[in-house]
Amino acid sequence: MPAISFARGVPAPECLPVEELADCARAALERDGKTILLYGPGGGYGPLREWVAAQHGVEPSRVVLTNGSLQGFVFLAEHLVAPGARVLVEAPTYDRPLKILSRLGAEIAALPMDDEGLVPEELERALDAGEPPAFLYTIPTFQNPSGRTMSEERRRRVAELARERGLLVLEDDPYGLVRYEGTAPPLLFELEGGEQVAYSSSFSKTIAPGVRVGYVVLPAALAAQIEALAVSTYISPPFLTQATVHEFLRRGNFEPNLERVRGLLRARRDAMLEALERHLPADARVTRPEGGYFVWVDLPSGPDAGELLPAAEAAGVSFVRGTDFFPQGGGGERSLRLAFSFVSPDEIAEGVERLASLLAAPAPSAL
Amino acid sequence: MPAISFARGVPAPECLPVEELADCARAALERDGKTILLYGPGGGYGPLREWVAAQHGVEPSRVVLTNGSLQGFVFLAEHLVAPGARVLVEAPTYDRPLKILSRLGAEIAALPMDDEGLVPEELERALDAGEPPAFLYTIPTFQNPSGRTMSEERRRRVAELARERGLLVLEDDPYGLVRYEGTAPPLLFELEGGEQVAYSSSFSKTIAPGVRVGYVVLPAALAAQIEALAVSTYISPPFLTQATVHEFLRRGNFEPNLERVRGLLRARRDAMLEALERHLPADARVTRPEGGYFVWVDLPSGPDAGELLPAAEAAGVSFVRGTDFFPQGGGGERSLRLAFSFVSPDEIAEGVERLASLLAAPAPSAL
Numbered sequence: 001m002p003a004i005s006f007a008r009g010v011p012a013p014e015c016l017p018v019e020e021l022a023d024c025a026r027a028a029l030e031r032d033g034k035t036i037l038l039y040g041p042g043g044g045y046g047p048l049r050e051w052v053a054a055q056h057g058v059e060p061s062r063v064v065l066t067n068g069s070l071q072g073f074v075f076l077a078e079h080l081v082a083p084g085a086r087v088l089v090e091a092p093t094y095d096r097p098l099k100i101l102s103r104l105g106a107e108i109a110a111l112p113m114d115d116e117g118l119v120p121e122e123l124e125r126a127l128d129a130g131e132p133p134a135f136l137y138t139i140p141t142f143q144n145p146s147g148r149t150m151s152e153e154r155r156r157r158v159a160e161l162a163r164e165r166g167l168l169v170l171e172d173d174p175y176g177l178v179r180y181e182g183t184a185p186p187l188l189f190e191l192e193g194g195e196q197v198a199y200s201s202s203f204s205k206t207i208a209p210g211v212r213v214g215y216v217v218l219p220a221a222l223a224a225q226i227e228a229l230a231v232s233t234y235i236s237p238p239f240l241t242q243a244t245v246h247e248f249l250r251r252g253n254f255e256p257n258l259e260r261v262r263g264l265l266r267a268r269r270d271a272m273l274e275a276l277e278r279h280l281p282a283d284a285r286v287t288r289p290e291g292g293y294f295v296w297v298d299l300p301s302g303p304d305a306g307e308l309l310p311a312a313e314a315a316g317v318s319f320v321r322g323t324d325f326f327p328q329g330g331g332g333e334r335s336l337r338l339a340f341s342f343v344s345p346d347e348i349a350e351g352v353e354r355l356a357s358l359l360a361a362p363a364p365s366a367l
Numbered sequence: 368m369p370a371i372s373f374a375r376g377v378p379a380p381e382c383l384p385v386e387e388l389a390d391c392a393r394a395a396l397e398r399d400g401k402t403i404l405l406y407g408p409g410g411g412y413g414p415l416r417e418w419v420a421a422q423h424g425v426e427p428s429r430v431v432l433t434n435g436s437l438q439g440f441v442f443l444a445e446h447l448v449a450p451g452a453r454v455l456v457e458a459p460t461y462d463r464p465l466k467i468l469s470r471l472g473a474e475i476a477a478l479p480m481d482d483e484g485l486v487p488e489e490l491e492r493a494l495d496a497g498e499p500p501a502f503l504y505t506i507p508t509f510q511n512p513s514g515r516t517m518s519e520e521r522r523r524r525v526a527e528l529a530r531e532r533g534l535l536v537l538e539d540d541p542y543g544l545v546r547y548e549g550t551a552p553p554l555l556f557e558l559e560g561g562e563q564v565a566y567s568s569s570f571s572k573t574i575a576p577g578v579r580v581g582y583v584v585l586p587a588a589l590a591a592q593i594e595a596l597a598v599s600t601y602i603s604p605p606f607l608t609q610a611t612v613h614e615f616l617r618r619g620n621f622e623p624n625l626e627r628v629r630g631l632l633r634a635r636r637d638a639m640l641e642a643l644e645r646h647l648p649a650d651a652r653v654t655r656p657e658g659g660y661f662v663w664v665d666l667p668s669g670p671d672a673g674e675l676l677p678a679a680e681a682a683g684v685s686f687v688r689g690t691d692f693f694p695q696g697g698g699g700e701r702s703l704r705l706a707f708s709f710v711s712p713d714e715i716a717e718g719v720e721r722l723a724s725l726l727a728a729p730a731p732s733a734l
Contacts, residue, residue, distance in 0.1 A: 018396060037388065038577050208404035210603075233438060234441075235435055
């Protein structure tokens with residue numbers, strides 16, 4: 001079997017509704033080509049803004065459609081973060097925002113998590129400790145990289161703190177709809193009312209990442225500022241991709257496609273958890289996400305993930321080191337992010353065996 | 368007749384090849400959907416990078432495809448401009464880059480032009496005057512806003528100065544192929560050899576602005592840095608739009624479509640120049656571009672363009688004030704940018720009459 005990637009946090013190619021999107025792109029251009037092919041609002045293609053706005057119960061002007069949701073994060077960070085500004089993040093968290101914040105000169109304060117997500121007492125302590133932060137970045141559901149989901153009780157407390165302290169929160173939620181079992185807790189955005197909580201998501205995991213259609217729902221004043229920044233960066237976003245997504249929604253394809261994707265990925269999640277249960281050392285800790293793309297593995301008796309990675313790659317299996325998801329030196333040395341989204345269930349079983357075989361030899365600290 | 372816009376620097380809707388692009392989008396997704404719908408290189412869709420690279424005789428890795436060429440300008444400016452850094456521009460110049468440079472804290476040095484474009488002696492003086500600038504931004508052909516084209520002799524001198532002084536030049540060339548008559552002078556990029564001159568363009572004027580497919584051809588080391596910044600901003604750009612453009616090129620539609628667009632716009636340029644000749648006061652100065660979208664009008668005996676604009680809008684015709692294209696307080700008070708690209712030849716004749724009627728009453732300074 002060729003190399004197996006637990007590193008790629010992307011959907012398996014069979015998840016992509018290629019034929020349907022081809023027809024949607026054609027139909028969207030035929031129906032609305034003269035709008036799609038000229039410049040227009042920096043906040044995105046009108047009908048899709050309206051669809052997203054209706055989903056979240058806001059005015060369309062509060063929705064900014066971006067080139068993937070990361071572009072929305074960049075706009076928000078560029079707007080809010082002056083060099084030296086403090087930004088609160090979860091530890092671990094998605095690595096790309098960490099790099100963007102570093103590039104902008106932010107002082108990153110990493111808040112500890114446990115299996116119920118961000119610990120509100122730690123957030124409170126951070127708010128008491130210094131200058132008011134520019135914002136808090138959180139992925140409360142099926143977090144990248146840990147797969148953890150913040151409990152409802154904690155969500156209520158975080159929403160309360162946002163209100164009481166005037167803390168701006170960016171709730172990033174790309175994975176929330178990719179749920180295989182259980183009941184979704186309420187969004188921070190819903191609990192707080194959308195005055196202090198901004199909400200970002202995308203169609204990358206529910207339709208296709210390559211369409212690069214993300215969005216952020218913002219308080220009204222901030223939305224106008226972010227839209228102005230979008231205009232000043234690219235005049236208007238590519239309406240063709242946004243209109244293609246809108247056509248897909250309009251035809252009622254979204255829910256059936258999502259159900260299909262959930263089935264394909266649930267099988268992969270199950271294969272991953274089963275294989276890890278069977279093959280990992282007894283002291284390994286593994287998260288058990290009800291959705292999303294990722295499992296997080298702690299190996300208390302080692303080896304160091306940075307040493308394990310080249311050995312794993314030589315054995316034909318890859319993952320991302322835990323340290324990539326913490327600010328420099330902040331932890332993750334004995335942790336691994338395993339993505340189960342891209343490879344097949346059989347490859348997952350084989351990949352975990354390859355990985356586990358490298359852990360079978362007793363690590364120094366276990367002697 | 369409803370309001371006539373000489374403000375919108377966009378192609379007339381009949382220039383847009385809607386049906387062909389609808390078919391290209393479908394065909395591109397059907398042929399290469401699994402690549403287009405996943406993440407990929409931050410520098411853009413491989414086959415289109417290769418096409419652009421072949422046009423300019425460079426390696427594909429030196430081409431970064433962006434979400435319109437303005438996004439490429441933003442990347443380059445973010446990478447090169449620290450607060451206080453000096454950037455050289457033409458005066459007048461495209462207003463969006465001026466705003467972006469201001470936002471980044473650049474010190475903008477505006478170089479005077481005449482009918483042959485940027486004056487090399489002024490560039491030399493600016494290079495002698497202070498710290499080496501981060502770069503020079505120039506639109507040498509059918510410039511926005513002036514319609515002017517830099518002469519070949521001056522291009523040679525600017526290329527020489529770039530080499531001798533180690534000056535990085537960004538040659539922005541969105542309009543070069545939209546030529547109605549005459550012979551194109553060589554590109555700065557060609558004259559200099561592409562070591563100190565970066566070249567940006569897009570398919571906005573040759574296919575459609577709404578596809579948002581621009582590109583920048585960079586020296587190799589800089590290309591790698593700009594591609595990394597693109598990855599850190601949006602992971603990868605929307606391949607669907609880029610693949611749609613590539614399909615359009617692959618089918619051999621580019622040249623016939625461009626010829627058609629040239630015909631449509633040449634008629635508008637002719638209508639604009641003829642009407643201005645007929646109706647403007649004798650002392651008005653008008654550029655006579657051989658291509659592009661814009662005519663620049665100086666009205667030495669007034670009125671101030673800022674006072675003229677509301678009166679013109681009330682009379683059903685709009686334009687952009689000259690002052691928008693200069694750094695704050697840098698000039699343009701008695702100048703107008705007239706775009707002839709969007710409205711029909713009949714509307715152009717009518718719009719110029721409306722505008723001229725406001726100038727007929729002797730201005731105070733002409734009494």
